[in-house]
Amino acid sequence: MDCLLNNNDEKTLKSDTRLDSMGLKSSHTAPILTEPTPRNKSRLQVPSHLLQYSGATFSPRMKAEIIEIRANNCLHSMESSSPPHKKSRDFNNELVATDMDGAYRAWQLKYPSALASFEQITNFAKGKRITLFLDYDGTLSPIVDNPDCAFMSNDMRVAVKNVAKCFPTAIISGRSRDKVYEFVGLTELNYAGSHGMDIMGPVRQSSAGYYDCIRCTDKQGKEVNLFQPASEFLPMIDEVFNSLVNNIEEIQGAKVENNKFCISVHYRNVDEKDWKTVAQRVHDVIRNYPRLRLTHGRKVLEVRPVINWDKGKAVTFLLESLGFSNYDDVLPIYVGDDQTDEDAFKVLREGNRGYGILVSSVPKESNAFFSLRDPQEVMEFLKSLVVWMKKTSTL
Numbered sequence: 001m002d003c004l005l006n007n008n009d010e011k012t013l014k015s016d017t018r019l020d021s022m023g024l025k026s027s028h029t030a031p032i033l034t035e036p037t038p039r040n041k042s043r044l045q046v047p048s049h050l051l052q053y054s055g056a057t058f059s060p061r062m063k064a065e066i067i068e069i070r071a072n073n074c075l076h077s078m079e080s081s082s083p084p085h086k087k088s089r090d091f092n093n094e095l096v097a098t099d100m101d102g103a104y105r106a107w108q109l110k111y112p113s114a115l116a117s118f119e120q121i122t123n124f125a126k127g128k129r130i131t132l133f134l135d136y137d138g139t140l141s142p143i144v145d146n147p148d149c150a151f152m153s154n155d156m157r158v159a160v161k162n163v164a165k166c167f168p169t170a171i172i173s174g175r176s177r178d179k180v181y182e183f184v185g186l187t188e189l190n191y192a193g194s195h196g197m198d199i200m201g202p203v204r205q206s207s208a209g210y211y212d213c214i215r216c217t218d219k220q221g222k223e224v225n226l227f228q229p230a231s232e233f234l235p236m237i238d239e240v241f242n243s244l245v246n247n248i249e250e251i252q253g254a255k256v257e258n259n260k261f262c263i264s265v266h267y268r269n270v271d272e273k274d275w276k277t278v279a280q281r282v283h284d285v286i287r288n289y290p291r292l293r294l295t296h297g298r299k300v301l302e303v304r305p306v307i308n309w310d311k312g313k314a315v316t317f318l319l320e321s322l323g324f325s326n327y328d329d330v331l332p333i334y335v336g337d338d339q340t341d342e343d344a345f346k347v348l349r350e351g352n353r354g355y356g357i358l359v360s361s362v363p364k365e366s367n368a369f370f371s372l373r374d375p376q377e378v379m380e381f382l383k384s385l386v387v388w389m390k391k392t393s394t395l
């Protein structure tokens with residue numbers, strides 16, 4: 001498949017509200033199906049404080065009805081994540097501004113541009129160590145049709161490398177950790193894959209004590225801590241991945257991606273008339289797995305374990321691993337574009353710990369403080385941080 005740039009803007013304020021009302025917006029959603037645990041299936045050895053599964057019981061008929069309702073709700077969410085184009089063309093085929101531009105400017109009053117507010121951000125950083133957390137897709141690389149071709153530009157790579165030399169930096173992605181490392185290819189930063197369920201971070205006694213970490217060496221031979229709170233789910237994820245591939249990939253344009261501790265079902269290239277089939281088949285497969293849940297991303301359905309762990313928890317974990325348990329000494333900044341990034345924005349907003357920066361070219365509700373339009377603006381922001389750091393260190 002060609003790696004075509006897709007400029008459609010996704011997820012409006014309206015669609016977010018709708019997701020919320022269906023209980024699908026936040027990653028704190030209940031499992032989509034709540035079946036009792038079959039007796040012959042052993043319980044997963046996940047630390048109890050991370051388990052979210054409630055285990056309610058339903059009759060087979062109720063279960064079937066729930067599946068139908070969930071699949072229909074899922075379809076509505078898929079449809080509402082496709083708002084109309086924000087620009088239209090006049091009779092000279094020139095791009096003309098639509099109401100969306102005014103709406104975006106109004107929205108920026110609530111979520112000011114991080115570039116325009118750069119001084120405010122750096123003033124707040126005085127006496128603190130900035131720590132950067134970056135999402136990958138839609139933040140460091142533009143959204144494209146083929147997920148295998150979501151390459152970041154060389155300019156962006158240089159910007160990330162430079163910023164990582166100045167500040168502790170981590171990438172937290174929904175992708176598998178290996179895949180995101182393959183795309184980024186920089187050794188100067190830390191990586192967390194599978195929406196934070198696969199973290200390779202620095203060795204620190206504090207995080208190693210509380211969390212169940214594995215001490216190992218990375219590809220460069222450096223000693224690191226590996227934290228994988230959903231490792232018990234690996235066989236289940238592999239099983240579900242195979243079943244999804246068998247059931248979904250025959251739908252033209254559909255693609256199933258194995259992200260190690262979670263699975264992405266992409267419908268970006270599926271004809272809209274077939275979206276319902278995608279939703280129905282995903283629900284049919286995961287109905288037998290009450291310990292898996294479904295969340296929505298950008299033209300993607302995400303299947304993930306029901307554990308109390310997300311990108312927000314990953315930020316807290318990494319801050320501790322980096323030695324920043326005391327929030328007075330650090331200013332964490334998280335840049336992301338997706339629904340799963342909201343968990344991280346929320347953690348930073350609570351207690352004014354740091355700043356979330358939402359990457360979006362359309363207005364949408366968020367827990368972030370600031371905004372940037374697209375990866376190009378993200379790159380400008382990263383470059384500005386480097387310039388600022390160099391200037392302040394020579395003062």
Ligand SMILES: O=P(O)(O)OC[C@H]1O[C@H](O[C@H]2O[C@H](CO)[C@@H](O)[C@H](O)[C@H]2O)[C@H](O)[C@@H](O)[C@@H]1O
Pocket residue numbers: 135136137138142143144145146147148150172173174175257259264266268297298299300302338340
């Ligand atoms: O947390 P992220 O790094 O933002 O990862 C979230 C998902 O990103 C990828 O899918 C999205 O980007 C693709 C490439 O631009 C696009 O084709 C797709 O429609 C988007 O949903 C990735 O493929 C998923 O596995 C990640 O979960």
